[in-house]
Amino acid sequence: MATISTAFDIATGALDADQSALDIVANNTANANTPGYTLEMPAWVQNDSVSLDGINFGMGVTLTGAESQRSLVLEQAMQQQTQAENATSARLNALNQMQSLFSGATSAGTDSSASSGIGSDLTSLFDSLSSLESSPADDAAREDVLSAANTLASDFNGAASQLQSQRVSLDEQGASVVGQANTLLSDIAQLNLQIESTSPNADAGTLEDQRQQDLTSLSQLMGIRTVTTENNGLTVTTTGGALLVSEGQAFQITSGETSGVTHYFDSLGNDITGDLTSGGGELGGLLTARDQDIPQAEGALDQLAYAVASQMNTQNAAGADLNGNAGAAIFSLPTGATAASPTGSAAGISVVITDPSRIAAAGAGQGTSDNTNATAMANIANQAIVNGTTATQDYSDFVITLGSMVTEVSGENTAQQAALTQLTNQIGSLSGVNLNDEAAQLETLEQSYQAASKLFTALDAVMTSALNLGVETTYT
């Protein structure tokens, strides 16, 4: 048979549970703006009923604790998306810087004195040669050719050296990103240990929040894969499978210089640079720009610089200069540069002749007012000398390629941002603290607490009545 004191127990239990639930609401409200905080919900459990004389009596409620509202599937999806988004975003930054070096190509300035990049330099050079046709012996016209050649060479040098310094700065940024990532790896390893010891079988709440937050930060920096192991531990690897964190141990990424740039190694000493490049995260984007985009642009400029310089040199050598001597090389190129491997040509191209009379405007054996060779040099403008096309067309193709790449990466980045926003909304709707919900819950709990208290008062009256054997007095 149920007793009044059982009812007391039930009411007391309800008050306890309500208080705990209020704590949880208070904690949720307090952490409403804490990054990485996951909404906690009170876990109410109905106590086991008691069967007396074949009748079941409910035994009240217990609050077993707070449950974090977390979806590991969503969080993992978000980490992947974060890696992809940060990679394109870092790459886009680098590409934007690159394209600003060549933005002269967008100007409509045809005035040869206005410096608007390699494209107009090429035009000026060939134009100065066609002007030389009408007055081949004229010093001023020759001077023009020389100065156009100098401008072209120095713009090639400028573009190459700026690309190179961008590459160096990307390299440095990469190194600092790896430093941050290493710190996070140690943090994750430490959290692993704590979680394994405190909460091997269930969600670890705040600790898990921290670990997920670290994983999100790490995903911004680099591409990772995670695997949950026994006892709620977590193994972190690179996308290629190199071990970064296992249980309580972090395996730091080390770095070293290989052919002028920083390469990264895992704990076993394997070069994981390629793995990190394709992996994603800020580091992936930086490395893609450093190892693919910039070298590609440098290569294209090298080819162009080599083709123009070598063609001009050959043609100049075929003619006779103002003193009747055979023409010498106008441009100098780095030793070892060939048409097949013109590496360093853009950075190393320079004009070697300083005396304008040494431009071979005349055909070999002709007099000083002959312009056969000047015409031939001017005609290089219309010859397919690089990549099966003219120098100007090649430069035009180069800016189209670069511009399209920026557009493409920018489009990718926009799409990834949209996907990331969507995932953030999904996670937010599950795990975010909604103050309206908390207010409503506070109200409900308040009423429930009041009801339990009222129950207590009523039971008190019943108990007094029982103790006084039905005489109505006030029990004090």
Add this chain to the structure above:
Amino acid sequence: MRVNPDYMTNLVASLDATSSTEETLTEELSTGSRVNQLSDDPVAVGENVMLSNQIGADDSFSQTASSTQSMLQVSDSALGTVVSQITSAISLATEANNGTLNAGDLESISNQLAGIRDEVLSMANTTYLGRYVFSGSQGGSQPYTLDTTTSPAVATYQGDSDVEYLQTPNGQKIQLNVPGNQIFSAAGTNVLSTLNALVADYATGTPSATAIADTEALSSALSYVSQQRVAIDNSISRLTAAQNYTQSEETQLKSAQTTLLQADVGQIATQLSTAETQQTALSQVIATLGKQTLFNDL
């Protein structure tokens, strides 16, 4: 249904996006160009490189053509003088050959003819900006020198037979010169040696036996020089035509370039005003929603 309670971040992101749109539009308005980065329109940028190159070539040809034009005109007027000088030489010689003049008159005609020869010689040595226009490719050296120690005197050509051409942006070749040995000392119609011969013919006071033949030779030389002058005249008119063509091409290319790059001000203004409206609306939404939760009503 639960929603993401942190909608503020999304709203602020939208606000940022609108601001960035406004920034792009403002840049387009202030530069007047819709392409300010390669990525704005890569193909247009590539086309712009090619157009600028062609415009540059046309522009520089127009300038070159002007100075070349002057050089051809100098050559032409020199040949014009030569023609009129030879014409008067012929009438002098004809007068001398009719047998009515005395020795003194003949000697004076010989002197006048020598003057004409010197004039023709100096025309053959015409320079333009320091360059001898009738010496083939040897523009640095004087084409003709005269040796008067012999009788008849001898003019020697020191140039070569090179013909120079100027190439237009369309690949057309325009002749820039006629070598002196094709005008003044061509085989069969040698102007200078004929003049020298005539000077010698009358120098003694009695016309020599070759005087009549020499006069006839001078007449045929005259028509030959006129023919050579036509080549220069042709070049002048071809150059003018080419110059006009490149100038009109340049105008067309420039307008193509403008169409390619120019910002459509009306369209941008409309977009800008739309972006502005959106931004105002977003700010108001943020301001309204910002502080409202159920807690306010508890």
